[in-house]
Amino acid sequence: MPHKILAKKQLSEDVFIAEIEAPLIAQARKPGQFIILSINNEYSERIPLTIADTDPQKGTISLIWQRVGKTTAELADLQQGDKIANVSGPLGRPTHIENFGTVVCVGGGIGNAPLLPIAKALKYAGNKIISIIGARTKKLLILEEQFTKISDELIVTTDDGSYGRKALVTEPLKEVCQRELKPNQAFVIGPAIMMKFCCEVTKQFNIPTQASLNTIMVDGTGMCGGCRVEIDGKPKFVCVDGPEFDGHKVNFDLMIKRLNAYKEYEQKAHEQYLKHRCKTGLDKYI
Amino acid sequence: MGGGYISDEVMEQDKQKLLQQLLEKHKAGQLKPADRYNIPPQPMPEQDPNERTHNVNEVALGYTETQARLEALRCLGCKNAPCVEGCPVRIKIKDFVAAVADGDYKNALDIIKENSLLPAVCGRVCPQEVQCQQTCTVGKKFKDPTKAVSIGRLERFVADRGLAVAGTATIDPRFRGDRLAPAEAGEPETSLAVASETGMKVAVIGSGPGGIVAAADTRRAGHDVTIFEAFHKTGGVMVYGIPEFRLPKAIVQKEIDTLRKMGVKIVCNFIVGRTRTIDRLIKEDGFDAIYIGVGAGLPSFMGIEGESLIGVYSANEYLTRANLMKAYDFGKGADTPIALSKKVAVVGGGNVAMDSARTAIRLGADKVYLVYRRTKKEMPARIEEVHHAKEEGVEFHILQSPKRIIGDENSHVIAIECLRYQLGEPDESGRRRPIPIEGSEFRIDVDTVIIAIGNLANPLIRQTTPGLEFNKWGNIIVDENCKTSMEGVYAGGDIVLGAATVILAMGQGRIAAAAINKYLAEKKSHQ
Numbered sequence: 105m106p107h108k109i110l111a112k113k114q115l116s117e118d119v120f121i122a123e124i125e126a127p128l129i130a131q132a133r134k135p136g137q138f139i140i141l142s143i144n145n146e147y148s149e150r151i152p153l154t155i156a157d158t159d160p161q162k163g164t165i166s167l168i169w170q171r172v173g174k175t176t177a178e179l180a181d182l183q184q185g186d187k188i189a190n191v192s193g194p195l196g197r198p199t200h201i202e203n204f205g206t207v208v209c210v211g212g213g214i215g216n217a218p219l220l221p222i223a224k225a226l227k228y229a230g231n232k233i234i235s236i237i238g239a240r241t242k243k244l245l246i247l248e249e250q251f252t253k254i255s256d257e258l259i260v261t262t263d264d265g266s267y268g269r270k271a272l273v274t275e276p277l278k279e280v281c282q283r284e285l286k287p288n289q290a291f292v293i294g295p296a297i298m299m300k301f302c303c304e305v306t307k308q309f310n311i312p313t314q315a316s317l318n319t320i321m322v323d324g325t326g327m328c329g330g331c332r333v334e335i336d337g338k339p340k341f342v343c344v345d346g347p348e349f350d351g352h353k354v355n356f357d358l359m360i361k362r363l364n365a366y367k368e369y370e371q372k373a374h375e376q377y378l379k380h381r382c383k384t385g386l387d388k389y390i
Numbered sequence: 391m392g393g394g395y396i397s398d399e400v401m402e403q404d405k406q407k408l409l410q411q412l413l414e415k416h417k418a419g420q421l422k423p424a425d426r427y428n429i430p431p432q433p434m435p436e437q438d439p440n441e442r443t444h445n446v447n448e449v450a451l452g453y454t455e456t457q458a459r460l461e462a463l464r465c466l467g468c469k470n471a472p473c474v475e476g477c478p479v480r481i482k483i484k485d486f487v488a489a490v491a492d493g494d495y496k497n498a499l500d501i502i503k504e505n506s507l508l509p510a511v512c513g514r515v516c517p518q519e520v521q522c523q524q525t526c527t528v529g530k531k532f533k534d535p536t537k538a539v540s541i542g543r544l545e546r547f548v549a550d551r552g553l554a555v556a557g558t559a560t561i562d563p564r565f566r567g568d569r570l571a572p573a574e575a576g577e578p579e580t581s582l583a584v585a586s587e588t589g590m591k592v593a594v595i596g597s598g599p600g601g602i603v604a605a606a607d608t609r610r611a612g613h614d615v616t617i618f619e620a621f622h623k624t625g626g627v628m629v630y631g632i633p634e635f636r637l638p639k640a641i642v643q644k645e646i647d648t649l650r651k652m653g654v655k656i657v658c659n660f661i662v663g664r665t666r667t668i669d670r671l672i673k674e675d676g677f678d679a680i681y682i683g684v685g686a687g688l689p690s691f692m693g694i695e696g697e698s699l700i701g702v703y704s705a706n707e708y709l710t711r712a713n714l715m716k717a718y719d720f721g722k723g724a725d726t727p728i729a730l731s732k733k734v735a736v737v738g739g740g741n742v743a744m745d746s747a748r749t750a751i752r753l754g755a756d757k758v759y760l761v762y763r764r765t766k767k768e769m770p771a772r773i774e775e776v777h778h779a780k781e782e783g784v785e786f787h788i789l790q791s792p793k794r795i796i797g798d799e800n801s802h803v804i805a806i807e808c809l810r811y812q813l814g815e816p817d818e819s820g821r822r823r824p825i826p827i828e829g830s831e832f833r834i835d836v837d838t839v840i841i842a843i844g845n846l847a848n849p850l851i852r853q854t855t856p857g858l859e860f861n862k863w864g865n866i867i868v869d870e871n872c873k874t875s876m877e878g879v880y881a882g883g884d885i886v887l888g889a890a891t892v893i894l895a896m897g898q899g900r901i902a903a904a905a906i907n908k909y910l911a912e913k914k915s916h917q
Contacts (some may be wrong), residue, residue, distance in 0.1 A: 105657075128660070128665050128666065129665065132664065132665055132666065137664075142622060145622060145623075146716070146723075147716060147719065147723045147724040147725060148725050149715060149724075149725035149726040149727075150622075150715070150726075174725055175725060189622070190622040190658070190659050191659060192620065192622070192659035192660070192661055192665070193661070193664065193665065194664055194665070195661070195664060197853070322707060322710050322711060322715065322726075323620070323621065323630075323710060325620045325661055325664075325848070325850060326687055326688050326848050326849055326850055327630075327685075327686060327687065327688070327689075327706055327710070327848065328689070328704060328706045328707035328710050329688060329689040329691070329704035329706060329707055330703075330704075330707045332691075332698060333698075334698055339691060339697070339698065341688060344688070344848075344849050344850060344853070345849075355698075358698050358801070361700060361800065361801040362698065362700060362801075364700075365700040365701075366727045369720065369727035370727070372721060373720075373721070373725060373727070376721065
């Protein structure tokens, strides 16, 4: 059954949010889980995307994605009323939510999207929430307003200082960890390199840290093994063992390399799509 | 083809002459076993190796009618029919082969369909040489299982004619000849008959071979059947795993279409355990019985250095990208990329390893090495697949196994370091245990490594179904009726057996369906 796009909005230069019909997923989904979609049936690739929000009553889920390659660009070109052929999920193990005490939630770039529902659930469970959200530049910062609502303390950073504090998220994270009442638990979601350095910081202060990994996947149900990562030296599968792992045990260097496995192919596909888009006049559409 | 065409025709005429002579004798009841032994085993017509490595079309083209009848006449019609004993689902092989010899293909298909719902599939992918053809008297006479009556090819011939009747041509018309000539029109499709509605609901999880059979058999009994498939396409391993060149997807599609015509509902993108738990399917959605046929799980890796390097694939991933996602058309429409490999090592000796190696050839690899730590004799792959792989240029490295995978500074695979092996005493599998030869390390330069050494159980159902019992390997525990520890829940195929074949999964789907039908009949009588 195709999934209709009920609403779509551009959040920043390359970041989009869409509310789509997916009643079964909306009912089952818990924070920390994701979906896999493919736009058409025959030739489209399957990509994992974050569920930013759900409305079980309405039967919808909200997806947030960044336009980086062919499929995310094609998705960005879809409009309200268009349909996505396949959406399956919710995938992955839900986040373990409990009252840890004080939790620091660190989000980078598009990672703020999956972080938000987790932070919300943590807040609801009684935690004090310190959120640190960052982006390269002001234009790319998303969900600040939503984080303001649920955070006891919110720190915003941009790499270039165009908004908030000019810093990488690791800098305020370190300061928070150095406080007398250091956080009991950390959650970090963002680009692999950012998660790597955040985990290095929290490790110094012995703060248990969950990192949500965003690897390449095909089926997402524990069959292909493409999403494997090294946790404590052992292979684990992000789709069925994760997506969250003990951040202090993740081999981020290897993960970063594996994420780039298809970079050339992705660029080629993206360029082809952009050319095709110009020919069909789609470029004037948005 | 070209130049060979005329000689093919001459050969066909010779065969027809031979067939006429034999049939006359046969009809007169004068065809003796010695005459039958003298009939040459009919080779399978195949696409030329040089041609087929540049396409994904089916390699084996199927018998002509003349060939099929000649091959069927080789059958001695043994009283004790040892072939039937060799078949996991006990197809009445002797009877259907006799029907082929008589030219009564409709009857032959009906006989097969009493026991097997997917003859077009099984005729192509069953390991006949270790099943029905292993026990065949003709093969034993020649002390060569490849000279047994080609039961699988006959099964395929009969099934393909049935599909042709139903209007599904599965093969490139260039190669068709009389192989798929439509038989008499208007033959009814017996498999569509459905009993009156019982009002009982059955959920079938997974649309692979076991699920298809379980769905068909429970639907025939009049139950309201829904198949839940995790992927966006139905067919399970027959679609994501077994390549087009070995099993055309149109054949699988035809079986799915038949289910739809019978009134089976099919829901794709539905991950049982995640989209809905088994518990909710029973308690909230009101399913009275469930068949779990979720298939293979996590791919096994070797646990050696370098398995996370870029360019190391599980066979599951490699084949899924190539088959299901059509990565062979990347840049020509398909969005899913796959490594454009030049030198590939495939590790393993089963059908999946052969499928991977032959897929790599078709994707344009210059060199494909199949690395296997035992000898050809111990390979679990079908003889025909090994033969096809060799014809297509796959180089076999037997008694070797990787010790580590070597990468460059960007973590791309550049080589494997192998050890040589020798065979020792037989192990618990009955095969001689491979023992590494110390100090025998050597290097093979490759850019891609495909690990095809089997699968572990899929953890999803286990993670989400408290109350269901599993063994220590994570496979669901079932009794002889495929019943699990949960009331109304049955299971079969890879999730129970670990590594099964299409025919074994199908057999379990059938056993489970019979048990479900019985269970639901009892349940209804108590209502």
